[in-house]
Amino acid sequence: MTQPWYKRLGNGLARTRGELQGHLNVLLRRGPDLDEQFWEELEDALLQADMGVTATTEMTGRLRDTAAREALPDATAVLARLADEIAAEVRVPGDDPFTSGPATVLVVGVNGTGKTTSVGKIAKSAADAGRHVVIGSADTFRAAAIEQLRIWAERAEVPVIERAHGADPAAVVFDTITEGRARDADLILIDTAGRLHTSSDLMAELVKVKRVADRESPHPVRVVLVMDATTGQNGLVQAREFHRALGLDGLVLTKLDGTAKGGIVVAVSRELGVPVVRVGVGEGVADLEAFEPDAFAAAIVGESPAGS
Amino acid sequence: MFENLSDRLHAVFSKLTGRGALSEADVDAAMREVRMALLEADVNFKTVKEFVARVRARAVGADVMKSLTPGQMVVKIVLEELTALMGGSESRLVLSSRTPAVIMLVGLQGSGKTTAAAKLANLLRKQGKSPLLVACDVYRPAAIDQLEALGRQLEIPVYRGEGLDAVAIAREGIKDAIARMRDVVIVDTAGRLHVDEDMMAEAAAIRQAVRPDQVLMVIDAMTGQDAVNAAAAFAERVDFDGVIVTKLDGDARGGAALSVRAVTGKPIKFAGVGEKLDALEPFHPERMAKRILGMGDVVSLIEKAQDTIDADAASDLEARLASGVFTLDDFLSQLQQVRKMGSLSDIISMIPGANRLPKDAEIDEGALARTEAIIRSMTPAERAKPSRINGSRRERIANGAGVRVFDVNQVLKQFTQAQKMMKQLGAIPGGGKKRRFRGMPGVSGPF
Numbered sequence A: 001m002t003q004p005w006y007k008r009l010g011n012g013l014a015r016t017r018g019e020l021q022g023h024l025n026v027l028l029r030r031g032p033d034l035d036e037q038f039w040e041e042l043e044d045a046l047l048q049a050d051m052g053v054t055a056t057t058e059m060t061g062r063l064r065d066t067a068a069r070e071a072l073p074d075a076t077a078v079l080a081r082l083a084d085e086i087a088a089e090v091r092v093p094g095d096d097p098f099t100s101g102p103a104t105v106l107v108v109g110v111n112g113t114g115k116t117t118s119v120g121k122i123a124k125s126a127a128d129a130g131r132h133v134v135i136g137s138a139d140t141f142r143a144a145a146i147e148q149l150r151i152w153a154e155r156a157e158v159p160v161i162e163r164a165h166g167a168d169p170a171a172v173v174f175d176t177i178t179e180g181r182a183r184d185a186d187l188i189l190i191d192t193a194g195r196l197h198t199s200s201d202l203m204a205e206l207v208k209v210k211r212v213a214d215r216e217s218p219h220p221v222r223v224v225l226v227m228d229a230t231t232g233q234n235g236l237v238q239a240r241e242f243h244r245a246l247g248l249d250g251l252v253l254t255k256l257d258g259t260a261k262g263g264i265v266v267a268v269s270r271e272l273g274v275p276v277v278r279v280g281v282g283e284g285v286a287d288l289e290a291f292e293p294d295a296f297a298a299a300i301v302g303e304s305p306a307g308s
Numbered sequence B: 001m002f003e004n005l006s007d008r009l010h011a012v013f014s015k016l017t018g019r020g021a022l023s024e025a026d027v028d029a030a031m032r033e034v035r036m037a038l039l040e041a042d043v044n045f046k047t048v049k050e051f052v053a054r055v056r057a058r059a060v061g062a063d064v065m066k067s068l069t070p071g072q073m074v075v076k077i078v079l080e081e082l083t084a085l086m087g088g089s090e091s092r093l094v095l096s097s098r099t100p101a102v103i104m105l106v107g108l109q110g111s112g113k114t115t116a117a118a119k120l121a122n123l124l125r126k127q128g129k130s131p132l133l134v135a136c137d138v139y140r141p142a143a144i145d146q147l148e149a150l151g152r153q154l155e156i157p158v159y160r161g162e163g164l165d166a167v168a169i170a171r172e173g174i175k176d177a178i179a180r181m182r183d184v185v186i187v188d189t190a191g192r193l194h195v196d197e198d199m200m201a202e203a204a205a206i207r208q209a210v211r212p213d214q215v216l217m218v219i220d221a222m223t224g225q226d227a228v229n230a231a232a233a234f235a236e237r238v239d240f241d242g243v244i245v246t247k248l249d250g251d252a253r254g255g256a257a258l259s260v261r262a263v264t265g266k267p268i269k270f271a272g273v274g275e276k277l278d279a280l281e282p283f284h285p286e287r288m289a290k291r292i293l294g295m296g297d298v299v300s301l302i303e304k305a306q307d308t309i310d311a312d313a314a315s316d317l318e319a320r321l322a323s324g325v326f327t328l329d330d331f332l333s334q335l336q337q338v339r340k341m342g343s344l345s346d347i348i349s350m351i352p353g354a355n356r357l358p359k360d361a362e363i364d365e366g367a368l369a370r371t372e373a374i375i376r377s378m379t380p381a382e383r384a385k386p387s388r389i390n391g392s393r394r395e396r397i398a399n400g401a402g403v404r405v406f407d408v409n410q411v412l413k414q415f416t417q418a419q420k421m422m423k424q425l426g427a428i429p430g431g432g433k434k435r436r437f438r439g440m441p442g443v444s445g446p447f
């Protein structure tokens, strides 16, 4: 109970999660028949993964046609096909904003999605890979956000640039890039305050932050949206608004260590063409992984990923 | 795309003109739309199934009331069932008389517990309590600093213990409250995943140690289908008495709140509606039901109107309506009442469907002022009998108000529409206070 976070991981977590997912997904435990009940349960599984009713209806409809036309033999074949289709939807081409050369990356998103934690994790893995990283605390609004990022900077052993609580976030960006330039940093990460996409003032503030980054940065400026896997249909609206304001280069999908599947990113990738670039799988500094479309799709349809 | 369920159902039923009873086929078509609307609002798919079945049973064969269309009838049933499912009327915090009373907050990571704890302390203080906040999130970096900073901002004391034993800190926090003579303790805990056995055990142990009067689960309004899994696990492992739904100031429909209520039976008690520390409101099930259906916060709008609108002016207007008279002077006085309610963008944000307006749609704050100027440039005789305002008069009025003739024409057109609505309202016998406001220009009621 008093264990630190890194010890807790892997203890009860993996086991319980396995059990729960087992309960949640009955698709494979029922017979292979392609009866009405199968199609209904398939629809339920996709809805439950937050794929949304439009995408779900469309995908299952198309799959029914395919199943009839190509005489797919059984449920397993249908599920495999579905997993392929979902994986294809989220396999969006694009540069990895964190590894494809020097970059200044703004990390944005609504409140509490995991921005600060993700900045810490990314900083750590980049520094471990030998890159010169500088991070900036542009969340000057939320109480103790600066202190939180400072702790992450210590964990990642990278310098962090701060100003006082309440300072202009654009000024922090300016300072961070100036410092990054002085230190020859090839990855400059900016943590921003959580904000609802419906707040026009706060979105305008972010546009200003981006403008300063564009003007000052010696490297290309990338914008990454952090989305919580538990997010429902509002996730698409969020992504749309952040994309419209800033232009998104990638998505980090966090909290995939729970039971939520993050199906809303299928709609995001499909509509906006923004790729998922990392997934968060815990609160520890190492709990960040590359996004694997096949594993992601398999988790949605309830299969275990191929080869594991 | 239809903006809300009400519009959708009207479209479904537009082909039908019959009154009588709702047929099975009518109801089937309507239920497809209800299902879509609820799923889009993130109501859990199982809850949707049960709900649709219930509404269906009630709707088939139901007599369509005289004043309603079949679509309106179904919306009425849906709203009633949804409100009932949401918990009927609002429920409040129940604290025992023991001192200190204890409230404990639990929930997933990032749902907004720490902010909610501070808001709750603020609210309780306003009610005459002297709260103490206890920081038990020993895991997330700077979580304790965050609560402390919020406490400082509010000038409400925060107990921060030492070390990593959240249970011990909670226990010491209660002792600290007694020593400082604080009468209510709010325990903020770390965010945790419902599948994290150790962490769920920790929450249960904190509960055991401090025996709270109320355990509240904090749930993000943007949560999707997984909300019920989390809530069911928290109900089983920790148990809680009610829910705080956060981030309702965004545009998420918040269907998860409904599912959590349906699955756990726990009432929703508060709504978080902003980052400021006073942005915590009592929960209103009916408003939430309408929000989920995309029908806007009509009730708030009406309440706001009732708060602001001058009672004398209103009853005067009502009397005139009853006599079937509605002049430009009445129109003007109505506009002035509307202006008193606040900025146009505030009002518009409460109108059904307004959240779907293009974000950069210019809200013309000057329009009301312009309309007022135009009406003021008319002679009393013109105001009493607008039909006599011919072309040359229009030109004179436009000059007087410093606008174009086009603008004058617009105002007259709006007036004619308003007049027509008012006549209809005047013709409806009986009815309560709210009826009046349905006729407000540009504001449509929920049905």
Ligand SMILES: Nc1nc2c(ncn2[C@@H]2O[C@H](COP(=O)(O)OP(=O)(O)OP(=O)(O)O)[C@@H](O)[C@H]2O)c(=O)[nH]1
Pocket: A109, A110, A111, A112, A113, A114, A115, A116, A117, A118, A139, A142, A145, A192, A193, A194, A195, A226, A254, A255, A256, A257, A258, A279, A280, A281, A282, A283, A287, B109, B110, B140, B191, B193
């Ligand atoms: N289980 C789990 N928790 C995570 C993950 N990523 C972040 N969290 C937790 O989610 C909570 C919020 O994370 P933050 O990094 O503070 O989120 P943020 O987006 O910076 O929040 P604001 O700045 O307040 O908007 C913290 O408790 C984190 O430990 C993840 O991948 N899995």
Ligand SMILES: [Mg+2]
Pocket: A115, A116, A117, A139, A145, A191, A192, A193, A194
């Ligand atoms: Mg943060």
